[in-house]
Amino acid sequence: MTAPDYKFEGWLASDASAANGTMQWKEFEPKKWEETDIDIKITHCGICGSDLHTLRSGWGPTNYPCCVGHEIVGIAVRVGSQAEGNIKVGDRVGVGAQGESCLGRKGHCNECASGNERFCARHWAGTYDGIFMNGDKSYGGYALYNRSHSHFVVKIPDALPSAHAAPMLCGGTTTYTPLKENGCGPGKSVGVIGVGGLGHFAILFAKALGADQVVAISRKGNKRNDALALGASSYIATDEDENWSQEHGRSLDLIICTVSSSKMPLAQYVSLLKVHGTLIQLGNPDDGFLTVPAGSLIIQNAKLGGSMIGSPGDIREMLQLAADKGLKPWVKERPMKDANQAIMDMEDGKARYRYVLVNEW
Known part of the structure; x- marks a missing residue:
């Protein structure tokens, strides 16, 4: 050639x-x-x-x-x-x-x-x-x-516009893959920490996979309307409700955390999990290291894990789901x-x- x-x-x-x-x-x-x-x-x-x-x-x-x-x-x-x-x-x-x-x-x-x-x-x-x-x-x-x-x-499936498909190739699959692998679907309540580039994909895909409840979690309340429009069932603004971790404790089966900060209240986030629940960390801070909240994990028999991108097979699966469901990032x-x-x-x-x-x- x-x-x-x-x-x-x-x-x-x-x-x-x-x-x-x-x-x-x-x-x-x-x-x-x-x-x-x-x-x-x-x-x-x-x-x-x-x-x-x-x-x-x-x-x-x-x-x-x-x-x-x-x-x-x-x-x-x-x-x-x-x-x-x-x-x-x-x-x-x-x-x-x-x-x-x-x-x-x-x-x-x-x-x-x-x-x-x-x-x-x-x-x-x-x-x-x-x-x-x-x-x-x-x-x-x-x-x-x-x-x-x-x-x-x-x-790229014909039904997906190129501008929609492009950010799915990393941002989309980075959230879709751990949702799929950790049982997101009917009967599940899913929390999404951080309503941003990754977080908005997590809301879209959690709904597309059939989760009963999708709870968006952010520091401020200024993204509430966006999160609900994306498909979230409810919204928690952690800086505006000092009792948020108590009020919503043990309510979620799975949490996807997209925040890249070493200063986030990880122990309080874990407290939102039901017994046997799972928190998957996606954001990788470059401002320091996260502290493992051992006590919260132990008393709830909870799991703390991580995930990165998706393999080619995951990407094809995700793109087809997005096309079939008409998802619009x-x-x-x-x-x-x-x-x-x-x-x-x-x-x-x-x-x-x-x-x-x-x-x-």
Whole structure:
């Protein structure tokens, strides 16, 4: 196959100041082409909280220069002869937060063999700021084109608009997967801590999976109407009701916590669980460590766990559910050229509830 006639260009961060809106538009060199790869002409890319953490080296040193963005939707323009997924040139496809695992390599790990590629312990490369097995860097979706291993590229259902599908590829599956794995469904009461980019997806998917009650939990009451419009049954504003943990104690089967702060009242959140209930932590603070509320866990026989993104199979399942249920995430499209301003607006909490960058082809 002849080399492509397009260039890989995007917004590159050169240091941690990029989180303050100093990304620069430059050309970059994608991973060397392999016949298992797919090139995507990017039309949409969601802005994820992980992008901000990475831009400022919040979770550890970022390998600059870095192009973030792992909620990518676009058109397949080059498909390798050994590509997976029955994807053809011209198909509308997407790629989420993971770009490679050890799957397909000799002696691949048990996690990859069982469809849990997201937990691969031998080799895990992110869609951006990762290193592929061939030694090349991964570059994300604040760009014109993306090159990804076909195993992690999925088709987008026709019924889903690209601007809706893009933020589902990380934000959506990060909430859908633990809901599914922890029994969300009819007869269950589910709490969602944090009504933001992740939290609004958690409300949508908890309702789509059939939960009887979905309780939105936030510090202030200013998102109450939004949460109810998204499908929440009720709302708790923790800063405005000093007795909230007592009034709502032992009322929830499952809690999904999307907050990324080491200062949140985790013991009080656990007290909202029924006996044998489960709290799943999604937010990963970069301002310190969470303290395990051992006493609360013990007296309620409760479980505290975590979850990250979703494997390709989870993503396909989630996208189909969203298409079947007609889910409509709350997104605002922003021109790709305005990415610097968009990430600053995201950091300032202005998104209601996800920004999606759009290339003006």
